[in-house]
Amino acid sequence: MKKYFLIAKHEFKTNVKRKEFLLMTIGMPLFIFAIVALPVLFIDNIDSEDVKIGYVDATNSFHSQDFVKYSDYESAKKALFEGEITHFFVVPPDYLSTGEINIYSTKKITSTVSGGVENQIKGFLLENLLSGESEELVERVKQPMKSEYFNLNKDKEEKEGIGAFLFPFGFAMLFVLSIFTSSGYLLQGIVEEKENRIIEILLSSVSHRDLLSGKILGLGAVGLAQLLIWLTGALLILSSAPVVAIGILGNLQISTLLGVLAPIYFLLGYLVFASIMAGVGAVSTTLREGQQLAGVFSMSGVIPLFFLQFIIMSPNAIFARLLSYFPLTSPLTMILRLSITEVPVYDIVISLMILIISTIGVIELSSRVFRAGLLMYGKKPTIKELIKYVREV
Amino acid sequence: MNNVEVSHISKSFDGQAVVSDLSFDIRAGEVFGLLGPNGAGKTTVIRMLLDIIRPDSGRIMVLNRSLGEVKDSIGYLPEERGLYRKLTVMDTLMYFGSLKNNQSEERTLALLEKMGLLSYRDKKISELSKGMQQKIQIIAAIIHDPDLIILDEPFTGLDPVNMKLVQDLILELKSEGKTILISTHMMDKVERMCDRIFMIHRGNGVLHGSIGEIKSRYGKNTIFLEFDGELKRMPGVKKVNNAGNYAELILESGVDAQAVLKSIVDEVRVNKFEISAPSLNEIFIEVVEGA
Numbered sequence: 001m002k003k004y005f006l007i008a009k010h011e012f013k014t015n016v017k018r019k020e021f022l023l024m025t026i027g028m029p030l031f032i033f034a035i036v037a038l039p040v041l042f043i044d045n046i047d048s049e050d051v052k053i054g055y056v057d058a059t060n061s062f063h064s065q066d067f068v069k070y071s072d073y074e075s076a077k078k079a080l081f082e083g084e085i086t087h088f089f090v091v092p093p094d095y096l097s098t099g100e101i102n103i104y105s106t107k108k109i110t111s112t113v114s115g116g117v118e119n120q121i122k123g124f125l126l127e128n129l130l131s132g133e134s135e136e137l138v139e140r141v142k143q144p145m146k147s148e149y150f151n152l153n154k155d156k157e158e159k160e161g162i163g164a165f166l167f168p169f170g171f172a173m174l175f176v177l178s179i180f181t182s183s184g185y186l187l188q189g190i191v192e193e194k195e196n197r198i199i200e201i202l203l204s205s206v207s208h209r210d211l212l213s214g215k216i217l218g219l220g221a222v223g224l225a226q227l228l229i230w231l232t233g234a235l236l237i238l239s240s241a242p243v244v245a246i247g248i249l250g251n252l253q254i255s256t257l258l259g260v261l262a263p264i265y266f267l268l269g270y271l272v273f274a275s276i277m278a279g280v281g282a283v284s285t286t287l288r289e290g291q292q293l294a295g296v297f298s299m300s301g302v303i304p305l306f307f308l309q310f311i312i313m314s315p316n317a318i319f320a321r322l323l324s325y326f327p328l329t330s331p332l333t334m335i336l337r338l339s340i341t342e343v344p345v346y347d348i349v350i351s352l353m354i355l356i357i358s359t360i361g362v363i364e365l366s367s368r369v370f371r372a373g374l375l376m377y378g379k380k381p382t383i384k385e386l387i388k389y390v391r392e393v
Numbered sequence: 394m395n396n397v398e399v400s401h402i403s404k405s406f407d408g409q410a411v412v413s414d415l416s417f418d419i420r421a422g423e424v425f426g427l428l429g430p431n432g433a434g435k436t437t438v439i440r441m442l443l444d445i446i447r448p449d450s451g452r453i454m455v456l457n458r459s460l461g462e463v464k465d466s467i468g469y470l471p472e473e474r475g476l477y478r479k480l481t482v483m484d485t486l487m488y489f490g491s492l493k494n495n496q497s498e499e500r501t502l503a504l505l506e507k508m509g510l511l512s513y514r515d516k517k518i519s520e521l522s523k524g525m526q527q528k529i530q531i532i533a534a535i536i537h538d539p540d541l542i543i544l545d546e547p548f549t550g551l552d553p554v555n556m557k558l559v560q561d562l563i564l565e566l567k568s569e570g571k572t573i574l575i576s577t578h579m580m581d582k583v584e585r586m587c588d589r590i591f592m593i594h595r596g597n598g599v600l601h602g603s604i605g606e607i608k609s610r611y612g613k614n615t616i617f618l619e620f621d622g623e624l625k626r627m628p629g630v631k632k633v634n635n636a637g638n639y640a641e642l643i644l645e646s647g648v649d650a651q652a653v654l655k656s657i658v659d660e661v662r663v664n665k666f667e668i669s670a671p672s673l674n675e676i677f678i679e680v681v682e683g684a
Contacts, residue, residue: 006491014480196475201533204443204469205492207461385407 007214029233
């Protein structure tokens with residue numbers, strides 16, 4: 001077996017067993033599930049099972065098959081306390097002129113519950129106010145419009161919805177997280193091996209290049225595994241909460257272009273960050289020092305998220321385009337832009353060209369820094385020294 | 394036959410010569426001592442033998458092949474050591490073996506048994522004592538049955554029992570025909586175990602040859618003395634290495650040892666008196682201080 005492959009296998013095996021990895025990888029979908037899906041399930045339950053509504057009608061002109069009618073406020077209140085109903089409302093004699101409705105309940109008001117109850121009462125009022133009109137009209141007044149947005153250009157029309165953006169955005173977030181996780185492990189691993197001198201044993205067995213490529217390969221696989229677990233998790237969550245699933249996936253359309261380019265940007269983005277982290281790890285003497293230095297690069301990587309609003313508002317403006325050219329920000333920016341708009345072809349070409357060239361450059365530079373820095377203990381090389389080593393190696 | 398041939402290697406870092414124009418050879422099947430004070434350039438020489446760094450000039454041949462091809466046939470115990478703390482003993486050794494393209498569970502288990510660590514095979518490295526970890530590292534250096542074994546300070550941190558265990562292992566490897574390079578500060582070990590030595594000081598080679606050869610160059614100018622009492626300065630004695638009730642007296646040239654003995658017996662009670670060549674330790678100190 002090739003030695004870089006053995007290194008890759010070892011890196012993969014030891015890193016997927018890390019507590020941090022398991023926590024992050026399994027914890028993240030659970031966390032998202034908790035904030036997205038649970039409230040939805042909660043609403044469903046309340047609406048269907050727990051709400052029973054009564055009413056008192058002072059105008060004596062409202063009728064309902066679903067609600068229980070009470071003759072006066074006191075008897076409705078008594079029924080409420082005895083648990084026959086969960087809510088009741090009073091239609092006052094001057095309702096037509098004021099529109100005032102008081103709703104009573106023993107339950108504390110929460111937006112989800114009151115929203116559901118209010119909607120039911122609204123429906124009841126409309127049906128009664130429009131009694132005698134056609135059912136079609138009643139339905140239309142209840143829901144006067146169902147809207148969809150269309151993005152028009154010369155060639156075609158495309159249906160748009162929040163999901164069309166939400167899904168790529170979520171994917172971009174996971175993508176960044178996963179790149180940072182795995183390149184972070186790369187940094188940590190190298191600094192640790194340097195600190196406890198295992199690096200000497202490794203280098204007496206394999207070449208610098210095999211060591212570096214094995215690590216990048218193995219940890220890349222860790223990142224990919226994480227992404228796959230998250231995507232599987234996302235699918236499971238969506239299938240368990242159909243309301244959300246329809247909201248997001250119903251409008252989802254990932255263009256073929258995005259489908260092709262996203263993996264390419266993912267790969268190149270990972271290679272750039274991993275190579276940088278390898279170089280940083282090689283010149284750092286302690287993990288803390290390494291993380292501080294690495295932080296500078298990681299921060300530049302997430303710049304697009306800080307300017308998310310600008311990118312969404314004008315995805316083809318000069319600012320977004322500059323971010324698409326700079327190698328540390330281009331993967332994320334381009335995935336975001338591609339998912340919300342039509343990006344000019346020359347922009348894609350320029351950004352990919354710059355990214356590919358700088359990926360090759362960063363890998364070459366890092367492997368030199370890696371070779372020069374690995375055996376320097378206790379002392380961080382100065383920039384001047386570093387440039388000298390990079391030239392010499 | 395030589396297993397290692399080093400000719401005229403030099404290496405500078407930052408314009409400073411760490412190793413200058415060194416040449417030496419290591420014969421097949423011998424235990425070879427690479428000596429020198431701290432900072433002499435020993436580790437740099439070892440790293441060049443392992444192709445971890447390259448010399449600026451000069452040539453190194455190991456096992457009659459160029460360095461790139463020979464990595465798998467060399468075993469290495471670095472001076473400063475560490476292991477993956479979270480890995481088990483067995484996983485650690487199998488991984489290091491695989492990186493040398495020679496991974497044998499049978500051999501791993503046999504070596505663990507020899508070093509008295511078989512029952513720890515499934516323990517994590519972090520659960521082992523320092524001495525045990527050191528033994529694991531020594532096993533890791535020979536796990537792939539290498540022909541050339543490079544041990545940088547193999548005895549530091551070991552108690553006498555384990556020191557003997559390691560010493561026996563080295564001699565056993567020698568009897569199997571392996572070539573062994575030991576770099577150490579423990580001169581008594583070098584004296585007892587090494588066939589030949591090479592000593593470097595400030596990057597330059599200062600001594601090269603068999604122990605007997607080197608010692609004979611210095612002649613029988615040393616008295617080993619065991620005594621009770623207090624030793625005073627004696628005429629004709631150039632230097633005294635006094636350890637309390639044991640001392641090495643290095644004589645000025647042309648001085649008769651008998652005359653020295655006479656002056657000693659007046660002052661202390663002599664338990665043992667031996668005229669011999671200087672110890673390697675003394676030669677080491679003399680070379681370093683005289684340089």
